[in-house]
Amino acid sequence: MAELLWLAMDQRIGNNPIAMRFIALLICSTIISASGNDSQNLDPSFEFNYTSTEIVVGSDSVGSFNGTIHNISSNTITIAVVRRGNALPEGWTSSVCLGEFCYNESIDSVTSQLDPGDSTACGILAWTNGVGVGTVQLDLFDLQNMNEHIIVDLNIYAGSTVGIDINSVFPKQMVLYPAFPNPFNPVTTLRYNLPEDGMVNITIYDMMGRIVRTLENSKQAAGFKSIQWNATNDVGQTVSAGLYLYTIHSRDFSQTKKMILLK
Structure with a gap:
């Protein structure tokens, strides 16, 4: 026996509402007969x-x-x-x-x-x-x-x-977490885990691969870390809205994620 349930979700990304989404969830209740002929996936x-x-x-x-x-x-x-x-x-x-x-x-x-x-x-x-x-x-x-x-x-x-x-x-490996909020305007926070002391470089790029901002380039002690980006470049100018990449390097670890700056 199956019942179709419509679940409404008014989603937001950061502080910006997006269209109402309706997801059809198929809620299945399986009745197992005494003979055991009913099968489940x-x-x-x-x-x-x-x-x-x-x-x-x-x-x-x-x-x-x-x-x-x-x-x-x-x-x-x-x-x-x-x-x-x-x-x-x-x-x-x-x-x-x-x-x-x-x-x-x-x-x-x-x-x-x-x-x-x-x-x-x-x-x-x-x-x-x-x-x-x-x-x-x-x-x-x-x-x-x-x-x-x-x-x-x-x-x-x-x-x-x-x-x-x-x-x-405590995580035993380097982890770069998603930026939050994302999309954002005008500030977002980047969080990462550093399992051992070492040099850390965090750089923001535009979609053309050009360096927008070097957020961090220093030796850090192990631990959970966070750093904010206020949508400015290396000379303090506010950058335009759009898609940006942020990359973290430490020892032999490198990872890149995306973030969206709203108008």
Whole structure:
């Protein structure tokens, strides 16, 4: 037995509303007969890889969780990411991130289409306010295969690490997180994890490959880092709206992501 449910989502990117989207969710309830003749599709169409679900940050800070969704099927699929739980202390907020974008804190459900063999980033950003502990639950599923769900429970610890093994939750590799907000106007924040001390270079380019701004070029201690870009170039001039690239280099690590500056 199946029921067709229309789910309305008034999405925002940053502080800018986009068109209302309606996603037809096929909610399937399978009745298994005594003879066991009814079959279910248990072949997963995607996988979600991540390191740890424990996020440790300082008070009045920003924590990040990041993983990668892989389409392991032979078909194009549409992945839905739903924030089912958002149990955070007063003054804390979280944002769902999918692909290059982190969405407005009020958005619980987002989707992304993946071709066979493709992958995309998925995670959250969490803003803390004072000491406390919070949890966020993400539900990932393929809209064409509603039997297969991946549930991820995230624990966020701010200002207190009693009982927490820092070495077990601190990422062991370099990670560049999506800019937030993105799109933005006029300021966005770039966040990254530096697993060990070393030189860090962060450079912003236009789509012609020209250097717009060198945000960082110094030796840094290991840890979770963030830096803001206020949409200006190296001489302090405001740049025009459009698509920009930001690249981070440290030791043998290099990664580039996109961000959009709005008018």
